[in-house]
Amino acid sequence: MASADQSQHHHEQPVVAGRESDSLPAADPEKAGLDASAVDSDGKPTEVVHEFPEGGLRAWLTASGTALIMFSTLGYVNSWGVYQSYYELHQLSANTPTQIAWIGSLQGFFVFAGGLFGGPMFDRWGEKVIRPAALFYVLSFMLTSLCTEYWHFMLAQGVFGGISLGMTMCPSMAATGQYFNKKRGAAMGLVIAGSSVGGVVWPIALSKMLASDTLGFGWSVRVVGFVILAVLAYATFGIKARLPPRRSGFLLLGAFRDPVYCLCIASTFFLFMGMFTPFFFLPSYAVGKGMDTVLAGYLLAILNGASFPGRVLPGVLADKFGRYNMLLAMSAASGVVTLCWTKCETNAGIVVFAVAFGFCSGAIVSGASVTLASCPKDPKNIGTYMGMGLFLSSFAALISPPINGALLPTDDGFFKVSILSGVLLLVGGALVAVAKTMAPKGLWAKA
Numbered sequence: 386m387a388s389a390d391q392s393q394h395h396h397e398q399p400v401v402a403g404r405e406s407d408s409l410p411a412a413d414p415e416k417a418g419l420d421a422s423a424v425d426s427d428g429k430p431t432e433v434v435h436e437f438p439e440g441g442l443r444a445w446l447t448a449s450g451t452a453l454i455m456f457s458t459l460g461y462v463n464s465w466g467v468y469q470s471y472y473e474l475h476q477l478s479a480n481t482p483t484q485i486a487w488i489g490s491l492q493g494f495f496v497f498a499g500g501l502f503g504g505p506m507f508d509r510w511g512e513k514v515i516r517p518a519a520l521f522y523v524l525s526f527m528l529t530s531l532c533t534e535y536w537h538f539m540l541a542q543g544v545f546g547g548i549s550l551g552m553t554m555c556p557s558m559a560a561t562g563q564y565f566n567k568k569r570g571a572a573m574g575l576v577i578a579g580s581s582v583g584g585v586v587w588p589i590a591l592s593k594m595l596a597s598d599t600l601g602f603g604w605s606v607r608v609v610g611f612v613i614l615a616v617l618a619y620a621t622f623g624i625k626a627r628l629p630p631r632r633s634g635f636l637l638l639g640a641f642r643d644p645v646y647c648l649c650i651a652s653t654f655f656l657f658m659g660m661f662t663p664f665f666f667l668p669s670y671a672v673g674k675g676m677d678t679v680l681a682g683y684l685l686a687i688l689n690g691a692s693f694p695g696r697v698l699p700g701v702l703a704d705k706f707g708r709y710n711m712l713l714a715m716s717a718a719s720g721v722v723t724l725c726w727t728k729c730e731t732n733a734g735i736v737v738f739a740v741a742f743g744f745c746s747g748a749i750v751s752g753a754s755v756t757l758a759s760c761p762k763d764p765k766n767i768g769t770y771m772g773m774g775l776f777l778s779s780f781a782a783l784i785s786p787p788i789n790g791a792l793l794p795t796d797d798g799f800f801k802v803s804i805l806s807g808v809l810l811l812v813g814g815a816l817v818a819v820a821k822t823m824a825p826k827g828l829w830a831k832a
Contacts, residue, residue, distance in 0.1 A: 443625060444564035448572055450623030451557040452579035454515075457613045457620070458522070458554040459750075460583015462496055465489035466668060466685050467591045472538070475602065480535055483790055486665070490786045491543035492550070493661070497779035499551020504772020505635045507556035508765060511626035518552035519617045525549055526610025530603040555775060557620070559768030562758040563627040570708050570755050574700020577751040581696060584689025592682060631765045640770055646760040648820035650774045652813045653753040656716055657781035659723065659809030660746045662802060663688065663739070665786050670726075670799050671735050680732065687736060688743035695747025703752065708759060709821040712752035716814030719745040724807035727800045753778075756820070 472478075472485050506514040525546035532538045558576070565572040587609070594605035640646050664685065671681040695715075703711035722741045729738040757774040758767050792801045 439565055439568050446623045447625055448561050448576050450620040451561045451576040453616050453620035454557045455577055455579035456583040457616050458550045459580035461587050462493055463584035463689055464587035464591055467588050471595050477535055486786055488538050488543040490783055492547040494779050494783035495547025496551045497775040499548050500555030500772035501776035503552040503555040504559055504768035507559050507768040509630050512624045515553055515556050516621045518549050519621050521549035522553050523610050523614045526606055530606040555772050557624055559771055560624050560626055562767045563764050568704055570700040570703030573755050574696045574751045578693050578696040581689050581693035585686045588686050628765045637769050644823050645820050648816055649756045650777050652816035653778040654781045655809050655813035656749050657778050658785045659806040660749050661782055661785055662789050662806040663742055674730050676732050684739050688739040691740040691743030692747030695744035696751045699748035700751055708755050709817055713814050713817040715745055715748035716810055720807045720810035723803055726803035
């Protein structure tokens with residue numbers, strides 16, 4: 386076993402591809418995302434080709450650990466609608482629904498914004514940065530279980546829980562990317578599908594526990610915290626960085642000189658801006674159309690369940706037909722489905738919409754993560770590239786719910802929300818196409 390670990394932690398010998406990088410001046414190759422050891426006789430950085438295991442015990446242990454982290458983090462965040470409805474009737478009944486929604490919005494923002502620190506820290510110190518963040522994340526459950534005032538929930542669940550959640554999630558995603566290149570789409574699809582399972586389990590479990598007369602709110606939240614503690618105990622020790630840490634600056638600001646990377650961030654921003662709308666407002670829309678509240682409460686579980694194959698299958702196909710191609714196709718499909726949202730007015734139609742949107746949008750988070758992870762030329766920089774990109778994209782998750790919430794009270798509010806979100810998804814898909822044209826292989830290549 387020791388020899389296997391040694392082989393996976395060896396210093397890779399770069400293979401010079403013979404093409405000079407034109408993204409940065411030659412004096413500072415690491416800021417361009419290149420291996421600083423790969424320079425020509427004039428001291429100019431050259432592109433390097435790294436080998437990836439594409440599988441093996443250690444790779445799949447890391448991937449399984451990441452899937453469990455996604456189950457416990459992003460999957461749990463998808464259960465916010467349960468908290469929203471409970472707070473409106475209990476502890477925060479004196480607050481408006483918009484005020485309560487800001488707690489979930491902040492948590493969703495920090496899920497991705499935490500990568501600004503979590504990603505670079507992983508590149509510099511490896512998998513051990515995940516463990517303290519995971520402990521703080523569990524602590525946030527215990528603190529939330531004791532909250533009684535609005536500002537308590539805002540700090541414990543929205544801010545502290547969101548930051549620790551993001552610092553746990555982003556490094557684990559970067560770890561998986563170090564083991565896969567040709568199969569990265571399939572691997573990332575599988576690990577992010579863990580959030581789909583969590584998105585089914587946590588809303589149902591929380592609803593049942595919160596409705597129980599014996600548990601109550603405090604112990605319902607504590608039970609979730611203890612379960613997540615057990616899951617993360619395995620996950621955090623199963624994940625292991627493959628590459629030695631880099632010793633360059635904390636952030637790689639030179640990455641923003643790469644137009645493909647900037648376009649990937651811009652596309653992710655618009656995609657996030659449009660895709661989270663049904664997660665917040667689909668149950669309210671269904672109740673307004675006469676759906677029973679119990680069935681409406683299961684819509685998010687249906688949507689998240691449909692996103693499981695939507696994350697796995699497009700990920701596998703992305704490795705065969707191209708990562709940008711698959712993200713472009715699923716972004717366009719999500720936009721078209723969202724534009725048809727308000728045409729679904731019966732129970733059956735709304736359920737079909739939840740399934741269709743869940744499947745199509747499921748590929749967005751995994752696809753965007755794969756494109757961001759594909760931008761650095763040196764895999765030791767994957768965490769930093771993903772962290773910076775997800776941080777900038779996270780502002781979409783922060784501002785999208787309030788903007789859509791402001792449109793709802795107006796005439797034809799849901800129609801306006803569906804048009805806005807659908808157009809934003811199509812714009813995000815269009816930016817994916819532009820990024821593909823800027824890539825070396827061009828628009829029509831399998832990339």
